[in-house]
Amino acid sequence: MWQCPNCKREFAKQNQNHYCGELPKTIDSYIEAQVESAQPYLKQIHNTIRNALPEAEERISWQMPTFWKKQNVIHFSAAKNHIGLYPGEKAIINFSNRLQDYKTTKGAIQFPYNKPLPLDLIAEIAIWCYKTGNHH
Numbered sequence: 001m002w003q004c005p006n007c008k009r010e011f012a013k014q015n016q017n018h019y020c021g022e023l024p025k026t027i028d029s030y031i032e033a034q035v036e037s038a039q040p041y042l043k044q045i046h047n048t049i050r051n052a053l054p055e056a057e058e059r060i061s062w063q064m065p066t067f068w069k070k071q072n073v074i075h076f077s078a079a080k081n082h083i084g085l086y087p088g089e090k091a092i093i094n095f096s097n098r099l100q101d102y103k104t105t106k107g108a109i110q111f112p113y114n115k116p117l118p119l120d121l122i123a124e125i126a127i128w129c130y131k132t133g134n135h136h
Contacts, residue, residue: 017080027058027065037113038078044117045076045083052123053130067126074126082110083117087125090132095125 007020024030031042056067064075075086103110
């Protein structure tokens with residue numbers, strides 16, 4: 001077990017990435033709490049989804065920025081080497097032919113920091129999740 005020297009929480013992984021102290025309550029505060037190099041990517045995704053889903057509420061859910069309309073629609077978050085987008089399994093399947101350049105898992109897409117973000121595709125995925133009800 002590894003214990004964070006700042007907040008004293010214990011984790012199975014050495015130097016586990018986590019929040020010390022109070023969790024962010026807004027997407028903007030989440031972005032500000034991330035490493036500076038990730039912030040421009042997070043801001044781009046935030047603005048893209050905000051413009052694509054203007055009627056959706058912004059909140060933090062599962063400790064991630066989330067767009068919500070009666071349920072979670074789509075999440076995103078920063079990781080060490082990529083931005084994670086979490087539209088759910090059905091969205092990954094639906095957009096699989098356009099996601100071949102990215103690592104995907106059952107319900108997530110990884111956008112590495114060393115490539116430009118496909119903002120049009122991200123907007124399409126968010127809209128698809130919202131319109132179809134296939135939410136994460």
